[in-house]
Amino acid sequence: AQSVTQLDSHVSVSEGTPVLLRCNYSSSYSPSLFWYVQHPNKGLQLLLKYTSAATLVKGINGFEAEFKKSETSFHLTKPSAHMSDAAEYFCVVTAGYSTLTFGKGTMLLVSP
């Protein structure tokens, strides 16, 4: 069994300040973990993925995430938010190369 908990339903930041979106996972097997972003009226886009290589993963648009097995966490960060980062973000887990299990999402709001 696998599950994901996104700890915040909404996160608000000012442009230029750091972003932290939190995700905890549960998995019976060694997991692969992903972050997807969904802009309004757009499809889900993969930001980054962890598949048992380096624990610090860099993605597109300056985002990165660190896999911490001891904490069962995979938090998403960005040093400096941009207005275009405003969107909904989903943490996703898969194990055993089967299906993707999504968290409920975190809405990121960026103010000028």
Add this chain to the structure above:
Amino acid sequence: DTGVSQDPRHKITKRGQNVTFRCDPISEHNRLYWYRQTLGQGPEFLTYFQNEAQLEKSRLLSDRFSAERPKGSFSTLEIQRTEQGDSAMYLCASSSHPRGTFEAFFGQGTRLTVV
């Protein structure tokens, strides 16, 4: 455009009618997935295919839901006798599977409204 394509993008139907959605995956991808997303929730897995074989269908929401992928290329998702609770975004994704390359690409979805 070589991404995942879904048709139609929007569908409005009356309660009790049947609807069918189509998904065209990325051409070299052997896995195809269907998800449902309701407002304020993350996508919920429904079913998936590897080539033409449906490997998991126990998560289809009821026996009114069925999916096919007859030649291992495009897929259809059918909902019979639609109910208002079926109103949602239906997402299709595809991936290439052998091991180690699990990365799913999503289409833009079909938004179903049942009135």
